[in-house]
Amino acid sequence: xxxxxxxxxxxxxxxxxxxxxxxxxxxxxxxxxxxxxxxxxxxxxxxxxxxxxxxxxxxxxxxxxxxxxxxxxxxxxxxxxxxxxxxxxxxxxxxxxxxxxxxxxxxxxxxxxxxxxxxxxxxxxxxxxxxxxxxxxxxxxxxxxxxxxxxxxxxxxxxxxxxxxxxxxxxxxxxxxxxxxxxxxxxxxxxxxxxxxxxxxxxxxxxxxxxxxxxxxxxxxxxxxxxxxxxxxxxxxxxxxxxxxxxxxxxxxxxxxxxxxxxxxxxxxxxxxxxxxxxxxxxxxxxxxxxxxxxxxxxxxxxxxxxxxxxxxxxxxxxxxxxxxxxxxxxxxxxxxxxxxxxxxxxxxxxxxxxxxxxxxxxxxxxxxxxxxxxxxxxxxxxxxxxxxxxxxxxxxxxxxxxxxxxxxxxxxxxxxxx
Amino acid sequence: xxxxxxxxxxxxxxxxxxxxxxxxxxxxxxxxxxxxxxxxxxxxxxxxxxxxxxxxxxxxxxxxxxxxxxxxxxxxxxxxxxxxxxxxxxxxxxxxxxxxxxxxxxxxxxxxxxxxxxxxxxxxxxxxxxxxxxxxxxxxxxxxxxxxxxxxxxxxxxxxxxxxxxxxxxxxxxxxxxxxxxxxxxxxxxxxxxxxxxxxxxxxxxxxxxxxxxxxxxxxxxxxxxxxxxxxxxxxxxxxxxxxxxxxxxxxxxxxxxxxxxxxxxxxxxxxxxxxxxxxxxxxxxxxxxxxxxxxxxxxxxxxxxxxxxxxxxxxxxxxxxxxxxxxxxxxxxxxxxxxxxxxxxxxxxxxxxxxxxxxxxxxxxxxxxxxxxxxxxxxxxxxxxxxxxxxxxxxxxxxxxxxxxxxxxxxxxxxxxx
Numbered sequence: 001x002x003x004x005x006x007x008x009x010x011x012x013x014x015x016x017x018x019x020x021x022x023x024x025x026x027x028x029x030x031x032x033x034x035x036x037x038x039x040x041x042x043x044x045x046x047x048x049x050x051x052x053x054x055x056x057x058x059x060x061x062x063x064x065x066x067x068x069x070x071x072x073x074x075x076x077x078x079x080x081x082x083x084x085x086x087x088x089x090x091x092x093x094x095x096x097x098x099x100x101x102x103x104x105x106x107x108x109x110x111x112x113x114x115x116x117x118x119x120x121x122x123x124x125x126x127x128x129x130x131x132x133x134x135x136x137x138x139x140x141x142x143x144x145x146x147x148x149x150x151x152x153x154x155x156x157x158x159x160x161x162x163x164x165x166x167x168x169x170x171x172x173x174x175x176x177x178x179x180x181x182x183x184x185x186x187x188x189x190x191x192x193x194x195x196x197x198x199x200x201x202x203x204x205x206x207x208x209x210x211x212x213x214x215x216x217x218x219x220x221x222x223x224x225x226x227x228x229x230x231x232x233x234x235x236x237x238x239x240x241x242x243x244x245x246x247x248x249x250x251x252x253x254x255x256x257x258x259x260x261x262x263x264x265x266x267x268x269x270x271x272x273x274x275x276x277x278x279x280x281x282x283x284x285x286x287x288x289x290x291x292x293x294x295x296x297x298x299x300x301x302x303x304x305x306x307x308x309x310x311x312x313x314x315x316x317x318x319x320x321x322x323x324x325x326x327x328x329x330x331x332x333x334x335x336x337x338x339x340x341x342x343x344x345x346x347x348x349x350x351x352x353x354x355x356x357x358x359x360x361x362x363x364x365x366x367x368x369x370x371x372x373x374x375x376x377x378x379x380x381x382x383x384x385x386x387x388x389x390x391x392x393x394x395x396x397x398x399x400x401x402x403x404x405x406x407x408x409x410x411x412x413x414x415x416x417x418x419x
Numbered sequence: 420x421x422x423x424x425x426x427x428x429x430x431x432x433x434x435x436x437x438x439x440x441x442x443x444x445x446x447x448x449x450x451x452x453x454x455x456x457x458x459x460x461x462x463x464x465x466x467x468x469x470x471x472x473x474x475x476x477x478x479x480x481x482x483x484x485x486x487x488x489x490x491x492x493x494x495x496x497x498x499x500x501x502x503x504x505x506x507x508x509x510x511x512x513x514x515x516x517x518x519x520x521x522x523x524x525x526x527x528x529x530x531x532x533x534x535x536x537x538x539x540x541x542x543x544x545x546x547x548x549x550x551x552x553x554x555x556x557x558x559x560x561x562x563x564x565x566x567x568x569x570x571x572x573x574x575x576x577x578x579x580x581x582x583x584x585x586x587x588x589x590x591x592x593x594x595x596x597x598x599x600x601x602x603x604x605x606x607x608x609x610x611x612x613x614x615x616x617x618x619x620x621x622x623x624x625x626x627x628x629x630x631x632x633x634x635x636x637x638x639x640x641x642x643x644x645x646x647x648x649x650x651x652x653x654x655x656x657x658x659x660x661x662x663x664x665x666x667x668x669x670x671x672x673x674x675x676x677x678x679x680x681x682x683x684x685x686x687x688x689x690x691x692x693x694x695x696x697x698x699x700x701x702x703x704x705x706x707x708x709x710x711x712x713x714x715x716x717x718x719x720x721x722x723x724x725x726x727x728x729x730x731x732x733x734x735x736x737x738x739x740x741x742x743x744x745x746x747x748x749x750x751x752x753x754x755x756x757x758x759x760x761x762x763x764x765x766x767x768x769x770x771x772x773x774x775x776x777x778x779x780x781x782x783x784x785x786x787x788x789x790x791x792x793x794x795x796x797x798x799x800x801x802x803x804x805x806x807x808x809x810x811x812x813x814x815x816x817x818x819x820x821x822x823x824x825x826x827x828x829x830x831x832x833x834x835x836x837x838x
Binding site for chain 1: 440466535732
C-alpha cells in the first residue's frame with residue numbers, strides 16, 4: 001500500500017517578510033495527518049508568478065496533493081488565480097454560484113458589491129469551484145495527471161471551513177491511504193533530555209514501524225508515538241500497549257493523553273472533583289484567567305478573578321493588607337499568599353491562585369530582577385507559595401508563569417488525592 | 420547592486436504534522452528584511468536526512484544564505500548536525516567552549532550533565548560554532564562556495580538570541596545589500612476591499628520601485644509600502660511622501676504607522692492624555708486585560724480589572740444590580756453598561772470598559788445565539804454600549820471582542836478631541 005503525500009504551498013510576501021505567522025499550515029498538517037495523508041513539505045513563496053510556478057513544478061515531483069493558500073484577495077498583489085489559469089491552460093469564466101455567494105455575503109454585511117469583489121467570481125474554467133461561505137474568495141479544485149491541486153484563501157477561518165466541509169472529505173474519497181496512527185502523551189515538569197534518558201531503553205526497544213518524537217513546547221514536552229501499518233486494529237493495540245508502558249515509566253509527569261492542553265486537563269480534573277477556582281493576578285495581567293477560560297465550559301469551575309495590577313486594587317478588591325505591601329512589597333511571598341487566600345474567600349471558591357512578579361522589561365531591582373515571580377495556591381487546607389526565577393522576555397515570563405500556576409494546581413490536587 | 424537572498428529551512432516532522440506552529444520563520448523574515456536581506460522561500464521538511472539534503476540542494480540554487488532551524492536536540496530524531504557534517508564532508512569533533520557552556524547551563528539548572536547533552540558539544544570540524552547561552556544545542560556557521568549556511572536550534576528564544584547577538588551582525592558584515600525600506604500603516608474599521616477601492620487611484624500612480632501590500636489580520640488591515648533603491652535617503656523621502664498622501668486619504672482608519680498593535684497605539688494615546696483605564700470582563704475572560712497588559716509600561720495607565728465570569732462576581736465585585744441581571748440577563752446592554760460604569764468608579768479610573776456575551780460553543784439561545792456580545796465604554800461624560808454579532812469560534816469571538824473594545828476606546832478618545 002502506497003503512502004499518499006501532500007505538499008502545502010503558502011503564497012504571499014507577507015509570510016516571507018514575517019508580517020504574518022503561517023498558522024494555516026500547522027492546522028492543515030494536523031487535519032491531513034488524521035486522514036492518513038502525510039505532509040511531505042511546506043513551502044512559502046513570494047507573490048511572483050514565476051516563483052509560484054516553480055513551487056508547483058517542484059511539489060508535483062514529490063506529492064500527490066498540492067494545497068495552496070493565499071493570493072486570492074481582491075487586490076493587485078493577489079495573483080494565484082491567474083497563475084493557476086495559465087498553469088492549467090484554461091480561461092477565467094464567471095461562476096454564477098460564486099457570484100451569488102459573494103453578493104449574499106455583502107448584503108449581510110450591509111455593503112454593496114464592489115467591482116473588485118465581483119471579479120472574484122471569475123474562476124478558471126477547468127476547476128471545480130470550492131464554495132466559501134465565510135468570505136469573498138472561492139476555492140478551486142483541479143485534477144491533473146492523477147494529482148489534485150486545491151487553492152484556498154489565506155484567511156484562516158475561511159480556509160478551515162472550506163477544508164473541513166469540502167476539501168478533506170473529497171481528498172479522503174479520492175485517495176486510498178495507509179493507516180497512520182498517532183498517540184500523543186503530554187508531559188510537564190521534566191526537561192527533554194532527562195525524559196529522553198528515562199525513556200531511552202524503552203524507546204530503543206520499540207518495533208520498527210513505531211516512531212517516537214519529542215516535542216518540547218512552553219507547557220512541557222509532548223511525546224508523539226506514530227505507527228504505520230495495514231491492520232488498523234492491530235496497530236491501535238500495539239500503540240496502546242506502548243502507551244501503557246509509558247504511563248508506568250513516568251506517571252508523575254504525564255498530565256494527559258492526546259491533544260489536550262494543561263488548562264483542559266486541569267478543567268477536567270476540577271469538574272470531576274466538583275471544585276471551583278478563582279484567580280488573583282498581578283504580573284500575568286489577565287492571561288492566567290484567559291488560559292483557564294479559553295476552555296469551553298470553563299464557567300462550570302472558574303468563577304472569576306481580579307487583575308490587581310495597581311497596589312490600590314490589591315488592597316481595595318482583594319483586601320491585601322497595606323502593611324504587607326509596605327513591609328514585603330507587591331512581589332513577595334506574603335503578598336501573593338494573601339492574594340490567593342483572599343480571592344478564594346471573596347469569590348467563595350474551593351481554590352484560589354495568585355501571581356505577582358516583575359514581567360519586565362522594566363521594573364527590575366538588584367534584589368528583585370526582571371523575572372522574579374511569586375505564585376500561590378490556596379484551598380481549605382491552607383496556602384503555599386512558590387518563587388519562579390525566569391530570565392525571559394515579558395511575553396514568555398507571562399506565559400511561563402500562567403503555566404506554572406496551572407501545574408501547581410494540578411500537582412496540589414493530585415497530592416491531595418495521594419494522601 | 421545585486422539583492423541578497425536568504426532561504427529558511429525548518430526541520431522536523433512536528434511542523435509537517437502540525438504539532439507545532441512555525442513562528443520562528445516569521446520572526447527571522449522580519450529581522451532579515453530589516454537588514455536588507457530578502458527571504459526568497461521558507462521550506463519545512465521532515466526529519467529525514469535525504470529530505471534535508473534535497474532542501475539544501477534546492478535552496479542554494481536560489482539563495483546566498485541558507486538558515487536552518489531545528490533537529491539539534493539531544494534525542495534520536497534530531498539529525499541536522501550529522502547531515503551537515505556529511506553535506507560538508509567533515510567530521511564531528513568536541514568543541515571545548517560548547518562543552519563548557521553546556522556544563523555551566525546544567526549547573527545553573529541544578530542538574531548533572533547527561534551523556535546525551537555532552538554529545539551536543541561535538542560539532543562538524545569545518546563550522547564556526549555559534550554560542551547558545553540559553554540552551555544546550557550550539558549553532559553552526561558554514562561558508563561554502565560563497566554562500567553562508569547557519570544551523571540553529573528550533574527553540575524560539577534560543578534561536579532569537581543567537582540571531583540577534585551573532586548571526587544577523589555577521590550576515591550584515593558578510594554581504595553587501597541593497598536598501599529595502601518598508602513603511603507600515605495600520606488601519607482598523609474598514610474591510611480590505613473597501614480600502615482597496617478607496618486607494619485604487621493612488622496605488623495605480625505609485626512609481627515602479629514602490630510596492631503596496633494589503634495584510635488583513637484580526638485587528639484590521641495592515642498596509643505595507645515597500646521601496647527598493649540605491650539612495651536610501653531619497654527612498655526614505657519618497658516613501659514618507661506617499662505615506663502622507665495615505666494619511667490624507669483615510670485619516671479616520673489609520674491608528675498607527677509602523678509595527679504597532681492597537682493596544683500599543685491606545686496605550687500611547689492614554690499616556691499622552693494622562694488617562695487611566697480599568698476593565699470588567701465576562702465573555703473575554705481576562706483576554707482584554709491581557710492584551711492591554713501585554714504592552715510594556717502598561718501599569719502607567721491600566722489599574723486593573725475584574726473577570727466577572729459568574730453572575731455572583733458581577734454583583735459582589737462590580738455591584739451590578741440583581742434586578743438588572745434578572746430583567747435583562749448577563750448578556751445585555753443594561754448589564755454591560757453597569758459593568759463599565761462600576762469598574763470605572765470602583766477602581767477610580769478615568770475610563771471603564773466591559774464585555775458580556777456568549778463566546779460559545781455552548782450557551783446560545785434562539786434570541787441570543789453564540790456570538791451575541793455586548794461591549795461598553797464609560798468615562799466622566801457618561802457611558803455607551805455596542806452590540807457585536809459574530810458567528811465565529813470561541814477563540815475568535817474572544818479575540819474580536821477584545822479588539823472591538825480597544826477600537827471603541829480609541830474612537831471615543833479621538834471623538835472627545837475632535838469635539
